[in-house]
Amino acid sequence: MTGFAFAIPGDIGLPTGGYAYDRRVIAEAPRAGGRLTHVALPGGFPFPSPAELEASAQTLRALPPGQPVLIDGLALGALPAPLLRALDRPLAALVHHPLALESGLDAGQRAQLFASETAALAQTQAVIATSPATARLLAQDYGVPAARLSVALPGTDPCPRATGTGRPVRLLAVGAVIPRKANVVLVEALATLRAQDWTCHIVGATDRDPAETARVQARIAALGLGERIRLTGTLPSEALAGEFDAADLFVTASLFEGYGMGLTEALARGLPVVATRAGAIPDTVPPAAALLAEPGDAGSLAEALRRLLDDPDRRRRMADEAWHYGHSLPTWTQTAAVLIAALKEMPR
Template sequence: MLEVAFAVPGDIESPTGGYAYARKLLELLPDQGVTPRLTELPGSFPHPTAADLDCTARTLLALPPGTVLLADGLAYGALPRDLVAMVQNPVVALVHHPLGLESGIGARRKAELLASEAAALDLARRVIATSGATARCLAAEFGVRPETIAVAEPGVEPVVRARGTGNPVQLLAIGAVSPRKAYDVLVKALSGLAPLDWRLTIAGSLERDLEAARSLERLVASEGLGDRISLAGAVGDGALDALYDRADILVSASLFEGYGMVLAEAMARGVALVASTGGAA
């Protein structure tokens, strides 16, 4: 069987779409004649410290000969070209969305990430994109040859149709609190609908970007919506299923999505969508 070292930064059990995708790959690859081995990288990516880059270099340079390196884009796009060039193993990059297109980063860091990701992708033998939109973006804006790109969309498992609530209307937004998710835009929009009877639950980590989380908490309070909007933080699968089941509408103001897994999950459950159209959404 083909041996693959799947390099993933941080805690693969984290409740995000990207990590769920990684877990599913580890589960399903053996059925395709591939033996995957999780290779853990520091959790500071995509903004690694010098010490974490040294640690990553030692990890990647120690891979057994003949093993394919499947590198999650959350780390791969932030690796210096010189580090990637030292890796002797064949490299396959998994890209959910380009790191430099993330919102809320400064202009200098944005430019650094765009440059490092383009350089790293140039050294990859193959690239896996999680949507056709991301594949087209990589070809058009990062110079990746289309014939080297494969698209592997996440898909969804069969699920029971959500029952909803109806009164008050239950709105649900899912995703770690970060500038890209544009929860501030959502809250400001909903403040104009205060005369209507609705409740919003935002389910997603409050620890990914502490500044964005605190800013969102202040905004909810200043708009007088503390009794209407609940910040649930990261939730497990069971709690998320319960939130979906009582949801009437899934709302997403995200500025960019590489695929938009929560949108597909909501559709699978028959939950109505109100969403922006950033990226692949």
């Protein structure tokens, strides 16, 4: 069985899509004919301190000579090219989405991350993206040759079909409360739909960006929606499954997604989707099961929501399409197999 080191910054147990992907491919790798050994890097990425960079370099240099290393993009894009070149070993990158496309960055930070990620990717022998849309970005904007690019779509576990709530219609949004998720836009869209019968649960970490959480909470209060919109914070897996089961409609106002694992879990549970035309979302959700709005446009999002809130028959038809499509999604073993194959094929 072929073994690879998998360098991941920070706490791999955190409830984010990227870390969930990393955990699952590590667990499934043996069934896919390979082995991924977790190598922990410091948690300051993508803006590591000099001490964190030095600690990362020492950790990577200490690996067995010549051992290939897969580096999660959260770290890879911020590691200096000379550091990577000096490792003198086969390197691969796993890119969930380009670092410079995170929301909330200033122009200087965006330029810094774009330059460092472009330079770092040039030092790799293989680049694995988690969606075709991200692969296209890496080829077009970051100069990654097509021959070095692979796509390993996230897996989806088989799920029971959502039961739903019905009255009021339960809307579900899943993801950390951070600027990229644009929850203020969602709140403002919902404020124009007061006449409709709905409640909304926003499930995800509220401690990643306290200022953004405060901003969302303030907007909910200012618009008088405290009885209808609930921020649950991070939930354990059983409680999250319960939220999906109680939902009638999945919604996201996200400004960018490298794939959108919450979207595919919603589809696997037979939930119709209202989302945005942002990043990989148009590739991730099938048109028959989703309505897409313009990113950052509360009016566009509200109109998409209104169309489904006002038309339960259409909602049911789209739910059936979602349930059917969900059965075609890849498993995590299939994801790991694609990733391991890309690592085995990279030049040594």
